[in-house]
Amino acid sequence: MLTVTAPATSANLGSGFDVFGVAFDRPLDVVRVERAPETTIEVSGVGSQYIPTDPAKNTAGVVAQELGTPARIVIDKGVRPSSGLGSSAASAAAAAVALSELYDTDHTREDLVWVAAEGEAAVSGSAHADNVAPAIMGGFTVVREDGVESVDAKVPLVACLPETVVSTREARGVLPSTVDLSTMTETVGNAATLTIGMHRNDPELIGQGMAESTVTPARAALIDGYERAVEAATAAGATGVTVSGAGPALLAVTHQGDQRAVAGAMVDAFESIDIDARTFSTMIGSGATVH
Numbered sequence: 274m275l276t277v278t279a280p281a282t283s284a285n286l287g288s289g290f291d292v293f294g295v296a297f298d299r300p301l302d303v304v305r306v307e308r309a310p311e312t313t314i315e316v317s318g319v320g321s322q323y324i325p326t327d328p329a330k331n332t333a334g335v336v337a338q339e340l341g342t343p344a345r346i347v348i349d350k351g352v353r354p355s356s357g358l359g360s361s362a363a364s365a366a367a368a369a370v371a372l373s374e375l376y377d378t379d380h381t382r383e384d385l386v387w388v389a390a391e392g393e394a395a396v397s398g399s400a401h402a403d404n405v406a407p408a409i410m411g412g413f414t415v416v417r418e419d420g421v422e423s424v425d426a427k428v429p430l431v432a433c434l435p436e437t438v439v440s441t442r443e444a445r446g447v448l449p450s451t452v453d454l455s456t457m458t459e460t461v462g463n464a465a466t467l468t469i470g471m472h473r474n475d476p477e478l479i480g481q482g483m484a485e486s487t488v489t490p491a492r493a494a495l496i497d498g499y500e501r502a503v504e505a506a507t508a509a510g511a512t513g514v515t516v517s518g519a520g521p522a523l524l525a526v527t528h529q530g531d532q533r534a535v536a537g538a539m540v541d542a543f544e545s546i547d548i549d550a551r552t553f554s555t556m557i558g559s560g561a562t563v564h
């Protein structure tokens with residue numbers, strides 16, 4: 274079978290709601306495909322009991338439908354579902370690259386971003402592409418309606434995943450529908466600062482540019498221990514901390530050498546209120562890889 278891996282990703286980075294994303298080095302989903310008369314899905318791995326095998330409800334199955342590439346699709350989940358680490362996107366991204374390769378379609382990686390986003394639409398109710406873009410293209414990505422830009426940034430990150438579940442669909446439901454002008458100006462300034470930081474591989478600028486005051490507080494309210502974990506990570510040297518995607522994971526940016534301290538501080542903060550948490554220390558990584 275043809276094997277493709279796609280990584281966990283973190284979307285939004287605070288100031289880039291539905292626009293910014295970064296690829297991790299790990300964890301990864303492994304997707305194997307072979308041609309078949311009709312699409313079937315098998316799922317194993319982390320949280321697989323919560324993932325539908327009906328192709329119409331699984332992001333990888335929706336991708337097969339969109340591409341017109343029926344296949345037996347075998348998914349080994351490394352990215353826990355409903356984590357804020359792009360679990361549904363990792364499968365969609367890996368499936369898009371695998372099926373395109375299997376059927377030798379002439380899609381570019383950017384084309385496949387929009388195909389994989391249809392898989393996301395099927396599970397979250399909106400075709401946001403900010404997880405599938407880095408999962409397919411790697412690096413730091415910027416998604417607009419008419420294109421995807423990517424920067425091969427190298428910056429240390431720590432993701433902290435508490436043992437709670439927040440679905441993207443639920444976390445989109447708590448968002449305000451409007452922002453005022455001064456908030457918009459502040460957010461544009463922060464997003465631009467973050468983008469310059471990515472170009473310079475500068476954790477200070479990226480951390481400052483992650484600040485955001487509309488989406489982040491609404492989502493933080495769904496995560497027990499959020500403020501405590503942010504304070505602990507900041508005291509341990511994180512240059513910025515925000516909600517990863519729709520949560521419940523948190524994303525911290527650090528200087529080289531500070532990841533271990535920041536990871537430990539966040540785990541301790543959650544454990545102090547009896548919530549288990551695990552961390553992933555990673556650099557910004559590559560996108561989907563054919564093996």
Ligand SMILES: Nc1ncnc2c1ncn2[C@@H]1O[C@H](COP(=O)(O)OP(=O)(O)O)[C@@H](O)[C@H]1O
Nearest residue numbers: 331332354355356357359360361364396440441
């Ligand atoms: N291949 C898949 N991998 C993970 N989740 C999937 C997949 N296909 C469908 N889902 C569904 O998507 C939801 C998880 O997606 P989402 O809430 O966006 O979380 P995440 O932030 O981890 O992507 C769950 O309801 C899950 O059952």
Ligand SMILES: N[C@@H](CCOP(=O)(O)O)C(=O)O
Nearest residue numbers: 284291357358359441518519
């Ligand atoms: N922009 C989306 C990103 C959702 O990411 P996920 O990893 O939680 O699926 C949003 O903020 O809703």
